[in-house]
Amino acid sequence: MSTASKIYDFVIIGSGIGGLISAVLLAMEGKSVMVLEKNHQIGGSLQVFSRDKRVFDTGVHYIGSLDEGENLYQIFKYVGILDDLNMYRMGDDCYDLIRLADGSSFKHGQGYEQFKKGLYTDFPDEKEAIDQFCDKLQEYCSYFPLYNLEMYDPAKKNYIDSPDLLTLSGWDFVTSITSNKKMQSVLLGNGHLYAGDYKRTPFFVVALIMNSYLKGSYRMVDGGSQIAKALQKRLRQLGGEVLKHQEVIGAVSDEQGIVAVSTKVGDIFHGKNFISNVHPRQTVKMFGEERFRPAYMKRLENLKDTVSSFMLYLSLEEDRFPFLNHNVYAYANDNVWDSVEYNSETWPQAMFICTPPSKNQNDFATSLSVMCYMDFSEVKRWESSFNTVSISDGRDETYHAFKKRKEEQVICKLEEIYPDIRSAIKGVYSSTPLTYRDYIGTENGSLYGIEKDVNTIMISKMHAKTKLPNVYQTGQNLVFHGILGASIGALVTCFHFLDEKELIERIKSA
Numbered sequence: 001m002s003t004a005s006k007i008y009d010f011v012i013i014g015s016g017i018g019g020l021i022s023a024v025l026l027a028m029e030g031k032s033v034m035v036l037e038k039n040h041q042i043g044g045s046l047q048v049f050s051r052d053k054r055v056f057d058t059g060v061h062y063i064g065s066l067d068e069g070e071n072l073y074q075i076f077k078y079v080g081i082l083d084d085l086n087m088y089r090m091g092d093d094c095y096d097l098i099r100l101a102d103g104s105s106f107k108h109g110q111g112y113e114q115f116k117k118g119l120y121t122d123f124p125d126e127k128e129a130i131d132q133f134c135d136k137l138q139e140y141c142s143y144f145p146l147y148n149l150e151m152y153d154p155a156k157k158n159y160i161d162s163p164d165l166l167t168l169s170g171w172d173f174v175t176s177i178t179s180n181k182k183m184q185s186v187l188l189g190n191g192h193l194y195a196g197d198y199k200r201t202p203f204f205v206v207a208l209i210m211n212s213y214l215k216g217s218y219r220m221v222d223g224g225s226q227i228a229k230a231l232q233k234r235l236r237q238l239g240g241e242v243l244k245h246q247e248v249i250g251a252v253s254d255e256q257g258i259v260a261v262s263t264k265v266g267d268i269f270h271g272k273n274f275i276s277n278v279h280p281r282q283t284v285k286m287f288g289e290e291r292f293r294p295a296y297m298k299r300l301e302n303l304k305d306t307v308s309s310f311m312l313y314l315s316l317e318e319d320r321f322p323f324l325n326h327n328v329y330a331y332a333n334d335n336v337w338d339s340v341e342y343n344s345e346t347w348p349q350a351m352f353i354c355t356p357p358s359k360n361q362n363d364f365a366t367s368l369s370v371m372c373y374m375d376f377s378e379v380k381r382w383e384s385s386f387n388t389v390s391i392s393d394g395r396d397e398t399y400h401a402f403k404k405r406k407e408e409q410v411i412c413k414l415e416e417i418y419p420d421i422r423s424a425i426k427g428v429y430s431s432t433p434l435t436y437r438d439y440i441g442t443e444n445g446s447l448y449g450i451e452k453d454v455n456t457i458m459i460s461k462m463h464a465k466t467k468l469p470n471v472y473q474t475g476q477n478l479v480f481h482g483i484l485g486a487s488i489g490a491l492v493t494c495f496h497f498l499d500e501k502e503l504i505e506r507i508k509s510a
């Protein structure tokens with residue numbers, strides 16, 4: 001067993017966006033930082049892979065709040081990566097297209113004005129509901145000070161002092177402002193972004209996420225991994241390090257508490273503080289369940305994770321299928337928020353479809369990706385197998401046959417929308433909940449980590465500080481998921497070490 005002798009100010013476990021942003025923020029303040037990543041590739045859900053000379057995103061497909069001056073733009077600017085990013089702005093009049101079961105389709109335009117304008121045209125009798133929806137989105141966002149890069153101010157209404165704000169259901173709100181079923185479906189049509197479920201999803205989740213996409217939706221040219229690479233480059237410039245193939249499996253303690261973490265390959269990394277960028281259930285396992293309160297362990301056990309997904313990746317023949325500068329959310333069922341608990345006979349009822357941009361993007365797409373909800377139970381029979389680029393015990397033929405079957409089901413559904421698509425396909429690839437489990441390290445390949453449920457909202461609240469004095473958490477489970485959510489989570493974590501007011505001011509004026 002080798003032992004790295006250096007004692008880092010911070011050892012960060014996991015190189016997802018939350019871990020990397022935390023690392024850079026701390027390194028910018030002169031702290032020594034080591035990031036440990038289990039995989040061959042850094043970035044967590046920002047990882048990409050390549051087939052047929054096309055780059056495919058495994059997770060992130062588009063990112064919001066990237067217009068100049070918006071919150072994520074400011075965070076990226078402050079950490080110094082903005083100039084390294086090759087971003088592709090999505091269509092102004094349509095960044096998301098909602099296609100309903102009857103084949104009708106409706107545009108979501110960027111910016112509240114454009115969004116309303118498009119919907120007023122399609123739903124002239126629903127002007128009031130559209131306005132109410134937009135006003136409520138903005139009102140709810142104003143209750144989250146950090147989301148607006150503001151300090152908590154008790155004089156202003158906020159979710160901290162009024163936690164009941166968190167219990168408004170997204171579905172209840174929308175069905176209260178309009179009885180027009182089509183309108184309801186269109187307003188909530190990009191629910192894949194947060195795995196919208198009519199029984200559970202809170203309105204604040206809809207607001208924080210939809211608002212961010214209305215404030216500047218962009219895709220990353222040739223993949224989102226460039227964000228992780230830019231953060232790694234920045235970290236190195238600041239003297240920090242990222243080590244791959246370092247899966248943390250345990251912690252070392254003395255009478256003072258946790259002093260080091262140990263990794264699967266037998267290395268030990270000493271630190272003054274530890275930040276876990278992995279799911280809270282994995283965090284307690286790494287640091288020793290016996291070190292946490294039984295009540296906390298029980299709470300973690302009872303928390304439900306969001307559903308997982310099946311992704312279909314198609315490489316396309318040259319000049320055969322149009323490049324779509326918007327995503328398509330296509331539904332085969334009437335209630336768009338009834339797709340998470342899908343019927344496996346008629347799966348997939350809901351598809352997120354996108355054509356990722358590549359360098360020198362022209363009018364034609366070179367690839368197409370489709371995301372469909374899939375529960376882990378569908379792949380449970382292969383759960384004892386493990387497969388990543390660096391570690392693989394293979395998966396058997398029955399798994400590959402299952403994947404082929406599912407690929408075919410999705411392609412058939414795609415043909416209902418794009419009748420000629422099959423002839424444009426060059427290669428077919430896919431990933432399942434097992435892929436996400438193995439690459440991200442969650443138990444069930446969950447899309448967005450711990451689910452926010454209006455019925456149990458307070459128990460899903462995670463804190464950056466754990467019971468162990470020098471062990472902290474960051475990432476999508478802290479505030480909310482997504483690149484924006486996990487970046488804001490990194491700020492929350494770093495406020496334990498850096499002056500909150502100063503940091504917010506510096507980010508705002510970056």
Ligand SMILES: Cc1cc2nc3c(=O)[nH]c(=O)nc-3n(C[C@H](O)[C@H](O)[C@H](O)COP(=O)(O)OP(=O)(O)OC[C@H]3O[C@@H](n4cnc5c(N)ncnc54)[C@H](O)[C@@H]3O)c2cc1C
Binds near residue numbers: 039
């Ligand atoms: C299919 C899919 C589509 C998505 N689409 C979008 C989108 O379009 N836009 C958007 O904004 N968001 C999207 N998201 C959500 C977004 O990607 C995540 O919320 C966000 O990236 C999570 O970041 P994180 O910081 O929590 O870390 P994660 O990305 O979860 O990364 C955690 C890291 O920790 C590592 N790790 C785990 N265990 C260990 C260990 N023991 N030792 C060392 N390392 C370990 C993992 O390998 C991983 O690199 C999508 C997610 C998925 C899965």
